[in-house]
Amino acid sequence: MTSTTITTPDRSSPPALGPERPVAWPKRTVLTLANGLQVVLAEARTFPKISAQLFFRSGNASVAYRSPGLAELTATVARTGTTNRPLRRIEEDLRRMGGDLGASAGADISAIGISGVADFSEGLLEMLADLARNASFPEEEFERERRQRIEGLKIQRTTPDFLATERLRRTLFGEHPYAIVAPMPEQVAAFRREQLEEFYRQNYSPANALLILVGDFSAAAILDQVEKIFGAWKAPAPAPQKWPEPPHQAGRQVHLVHLPGSVQTQVLIGNLAITRRDPDWYRMVLANSIYGGAFHSRLVMNIREQKGYTYSPRSGINALREYGYFTVHAAVRNEVTAATLTEMFYEMDRMRSLPVTDQELESARNYLTGVFSLGVATQDGVLSQLSTVFLDRLPEDYLETYRARIKALTADDILAAARRHFDSANEQIVLVGDRAQIADQATLFGPVTEYDPQGNRV
Amino acid sequence: MKKLHIPVEHTKLANGLRVVAAPDHSAPVVTVGVYYQIGFRLEPRGRSGFAHLFEHMMFQGSENAGKMEHIRLINASGGLLNGTTHYDITNYFEAVPSNALERVLWLEADRMRALKVDNENLRNQRDVVKEEVRVNVMNQPYGGFPWLDLPPVAFRNWPNAHNFYGDFQDLDAATLADVKDFFRTYYSPNNAVLLMLGDLDPAEAFGLAKKYFEDIPSHALPPPADVSEPPQKEERRGEVEEKFGTLPALAIGYTVPPRGSKDWYAMTILDRVLHGGRAGRIYRELVFEKQIAIETDGSLDVFDANGPTQMVTRIFYRPELTSDATVAAYDAVIREVQEKEISEDELAPVKVKFRADYYSMLEGGMGSYMPRFGLMHYLACFTLFDGDPDRINTVLDGFMAVSPAEVQAAAKKYLVPTNRAVLARRPVDHGESR
Numbered sequence: 001m002t003s004t005t006i007t008t009p010d011r012s013s014p015p016a017l018g019p020e021r022p023v024a025w026p027k028r029t030v031l032t033l034a035n036g037l038q039v040v041l042a043e044a045r046t047f048p049k050i051s052a053q054l055f056f057r058s059g060n061a062s063v064a065y066r067s068p069g070l071a072e073l074t075a076t077v078a079r080t081g082t083t084n085r086p087l088r089r090i091e092e093d094l095r096r097m098g099g100d101l102g103a104s105a106g107a108d109i110s111a112i113g114i115s116g117v118a119d120f121s122e123g124l125l126e127m128l129a130d131l132a133r134n135a136s137f138p139e140e141e142f143e144r145e146r147r148q149r150i151e152g153l154k155i156q157r158t159t160p161d162f163l164a165t166e167r168l169r170r171t172l173f174g175e176h177p178y179a180i181v182a183p184m185p186e187q188v189a190a191f192r193r194e195q196l197e198e199f200y201r202q203n204y205s206p207a208n209a210l211l212i213l214v215g216d217f218s219a220a221a222i223l224d225q226v227e228k229i230f231g232a233w234k235a236p237a238p239a240p241q242k243w244p245e246p247p248h249q250a251g252r253q254v255h256l257v258h259l260p261g262s263v264q265t266q267v268l269i270g271n272l273a274i275t276r277r278d279p280d281w282y283r284m285v286l287a288n289s290i291y292g293g294a295f296h297s298r299l300v301m302n303i304r305e306q307k308g309y310t311y312s313p314r315s316g317i318n319a320l321r322e323y324g325y326f327t328v329h330a331a332v333r334n335e336v337t338a339a340t341l342t343e344m345f346y347e348m349d350r351m352r353s354l355p356v357t358d359q360e361l362e363s364a365r366n367y368l369t370g371v372f373s374l375g376v377a378t379q380d381g382v383l384s385q386l387s388t389v390f391l392d393r394l395p396e397d398y399l400e401t402y403r404a405r406i407k408a409l410t411a412d413d414i415l416a417a418a419r420r421h422f423d424s425a426n427e428q429i430v431l432v433g434d435r436a437q438i439a440d441q442a443t444l445f446g447p448v449t450e451y452d453p454q455g456n457r458v
Numbered sequence: 459m460k461k462l463h464i465p466v467e468h469t470k471l472a473n474g475l476r477v478v479a480a481p482d483h484s485a486p487v488v489t490v491g492v493y494y495q496i497g498f499r500l501e502p503r504g505r506s507g508f509a510h511l512f513e514h515m516m517f518q519g520s521e522n523a524g525k526m527e528h529i530r531l532i533n534a535s536g537g538l539l540n541g542t543t544h545y546d547i548t549n550y551f552e553a554v555p556s557n558a559l560e561r562v563l564w565l566e567a568d569r570m571r572a573l574k575v576d577n578e579n580l581r582n583q584r585d586v587v588k589e590e591v592r593v594n595v596m597n598q599p600y601g602g603f604p605w606l607d608l609p610p611v612a613f614r615n616w617p618n619a620h621n622f623y624g625d626f627q628d629l630d631a632a633t634l635a636d637v638k639d640f641f642r643t644y645y646s647p648n649n650a651v652l653l654m655l656g657d658l659d660p661a662e663a664f665g666l667a668k669k670y671f672e673d674i675p676s677h678a679l680p681p682p683a684d685v686s687e688p689p690q691k692e693e694r695r696g697e698v699e700e701k702f703g704t705l706p707a708l709a710i711g712y713t714v715p716p717r718g719s720k721d722w723y724a725m726t727i728l729d730r731v732l733h734g735g736r737a738g739r740i741y742r743e744l745v746f747e748k749q750i751a752i753e754t755d756g757s758l759d760v761f762d763a764n765g766p767t768q769m770v771t772r773i774f775y776r777p778e779l780t781s782d783a784t785v786a787a788y789d790a791v792i793r794e795v796q797e798k799e800i801s802e803d804e805l806a807p808v809k810v811k812f813r814a815d816y817y818s819m820l821e822g823g824m825g826s827y828m829p830r831f832g833l834m835h836y837l838a839c840f841t842l843f844d845g846d847p848d849r850i851n852t853v854l855d856g857f858m859a860v861s862p863a864e865v866q867a868a869a870k871k872y873l874v875p876t877n878r879a880v881l882a883r884r885p886v887d888h889g890e891s892r
Contacts, residue, residue, distance in 0.1 A: 012522050014531055014564050018557035021486035021657065046484045047821045048460040049814065087746065091737040096807040098459070098814025100735075117459050117814050144749055151705055151752045158599045158702035261701060264592040296526065296533040305526055308585030311593055331593040363534035370536010370555045377485035377656070377829035378822045
């Protein structure tokens with residue numbers, strides 16, 4: 001009798017990970033020009049293109065009291081004409097260099113970004129400098145952009161996640177300018193061209209700026225171009241500003257934004273937390289990741305994979321320059337609005353009560369360090385990490401030490417961070433949806449204040 | 459401009475699975491994709507939305523990786539993952555540190571070999587998908603505009619013309635038997651391509667592919683379905699109510715000539731002349747010059763459609779204007795490109811931008827969080843639809859060779875009323891309360 005051996009590979013368990021390969025972040029050239037412009041260069045030579053971001057450390061917060069949204073409109077109009085180039089020429093020059101251009105402003109910064117074919121690096125940088133120094137704010141383009149912005153704001157005001165964020169920021173930040181995420185259409189309608197010019201003159205200055213360049217170039221050669229193109233630019237930095245502190249929250253409160261006809265409820269809860277410069281930052285990042293910051297997190301498992309309440313629940317830490325805040329959000333069917341909040345709080349309180357398991361800890365550490373390193377593979381990934389480091393003035397070895405810092409954290413660290421920064425007892429709860437469908441569920445979680453989509457109390 | 463050459467190697471396993479590797483050691487990261495040649499065009503009748511619902515089911519468990527294990531293992535290896543459903547393909551992909559390559563292949567092979575799901579998983583994902591439709595379509599201004607609104611107006615053959623996200627009653631009607639049938643019919647190795655990109659050695663990667671995938675049995679695929687459209691003899695028009703948004707909007711679509719044909723190259727370049735961002739003729743005329751539109755954009759699925767598809771323009775216009783006046787302004791732009799040959803001065807930069815965009819897409823794509831997403835996506839499309847992954851390095855030649863006369867000829871031949879559909883999205887009047 002003969003026997004044949006058939007070998008079937010064992011497929012019952014996943015193969016172990018191979019040895020970790022080192023991640024080498026590109027070497028940075030960091031310097032400050034005589035005019036105060038901070039410059040960061042990093043070579044990334046796999047694809048024949050370059051990306052540049054010119055940041056100014058002044059955004060919408062700096063004008064929130066007198067003209068909310070002025071920084072944003074200034075950035076938008078600044079790209080529509082300079083003393084050297086009318087609008088059409090800007091767009092055509094860009095296309096000739098295979099370029100893309102973006103100009104925008106957030107709470108803390110205004111930014112002009114340009115990218116394109118590496119052969120045209122000099123032309124692209126010249127255009128960037130032209131937009132940063134010589135914007136002419138043509139009257140006709142100002143009128144047109146303002147009208148477009150007004151219509152955009154009206155549409156934004158029908159979007160549930162915008163309405164939720166707007167209400168939460170109002171609640172968490174009170175008198176601090178971070179309270180305002182967007183102007184009302186009438187406020188933009190009242191802007192005058194001269195206000196944009198004034199904001200531009202005061203804030204678009206080299207001493208207030210950071211230029212980051214990533215791409216297919218040699219750092220030495222591109223540095224010559226940068227000095228030639230940006231070196232002669234002179235303007236003083238704006239004076240620093242001081243803002244009131246955000247309010248202290250006492251107890252959970254519900255803020256219901258009535259959006260008639262909603263077939264879903266946008267749930268957003270949040271509390272003030274920490275910035276990237278806080279010693280607790282890494283602990284908080286890990287705690288957030290296990291709670292609701294990743295696909296395999298507890299919150300996603302619970303309300304998506306077990307209960308099917310929602311498609312994309314997530315939690316996150318939103319780090320602005322002066323303050324950070326922690327949020328949890330999900331868009332859910334109306335009937336399970338209260339049930340969703342119950343689970344969000346349950347998982348939050350569990351994070352505050354018990355240490356995470358060893359498996360969760362290890363998975364989350366690997367997840368964060370691995371995903372962090374994926375950024376090294378693209379120019380945009382490198383640029384985005386460098387922006388974080390230099391805008392938030394983090395230690396220069398941040399990229400190289402991130403892995404080790406995350407890997408050193410323990411279950412006790414996470415428990416401590418959750419207790420300090422998941423402020424379960426004082427969460428502010430925003431619900432955007434149809435009042436008739438959700439008002440009785442809302443009252444289960446605290447006193448309810450109701451608003452219309454324009455932000456008025458009703 | 460420097461020409462990029464992507465090193466590509468490919469092979470085919472005994473069971474028909476095509477395997478493509480593109481090594482790139484610039485970062486210790488690999489991107490892996492498995493693309494099946496089935497999308498929402500060919501989902502069963504009475505089961506609209508099924509291809510997408512099925513995609514969700516592929517994350518619900520397989521023989522050796524139970525529910526959520528797939529996701530947990532990828533995340534715990536330091537990686538990201540997702541899946542998406544298109545007209546003619548459904549893809550599953552991961553970006554991970556390169557020490558996790560073998561683990562990713564194990565997971566993908568496990569679910570290609572033996573999906574293992576139950577009724578509870580199906581009920582759960584049906585609920586999740588309904589919330590996805592609500593959050594992306596039913597509860598958003600301009601939700602589904604125009605990717606869900608326009609095809610039913612433009613096309614007559616059900617595969618091209620139905621609701622791809624799915625009517626809720628069809629989603630409710632889906633059974634576990636449907637899931638198993640769909641898996642058996644389309645998720646066979648000979649209907650798929652495996653892509654491995656990044657920090658890897660192709661020979662080693664092929665060895666791993668063989669180890670995990672080669673003994674997955676394959677079977678005969680159904681004969682190709684007829685997705686052709688009957689000849690169009692009239693302009694087609696439709697209207698959809700806009701529940702939230704405040705501006706009236708139009709989507710105008712022209713059906714594109716067959717993939718890979720000479721006209722297809724010309725039409726793609728014509729698309730960039732017309733759209734192509736703020737330098738494009740439509741944006742320039744409608745937003746900058748005539749100021750009829752508040753916003754406009756346009757697109758053409760160049761590489762990832764393998765059947766009837768359209769070049770589409772979206773126009774959000776000033777509320778005091780009529781749709782007729784807006785269409786008339788748009789038509790003036792179309793007439794100009796038909797009547798007057800485009801200059802080399804205009805065409806040359808369009809081509810530079812086309813190449814630059816192609817390279818950017820290869821590097822990142824998908825919002826850039828997934829390295830080499832575009833490279834993976836295009837390699838898959840070239841393999842499945844054209845049988846030739848090396849087109850990644852040659853396809854640009856066809857676009858660069860398009861002449862001004864060919865652009866004009868394409869405009870005359872394809873930008874005609876009997877080849878187009880116009881969809882209006884009209885805001886409902888909410889009175890003073892909004």
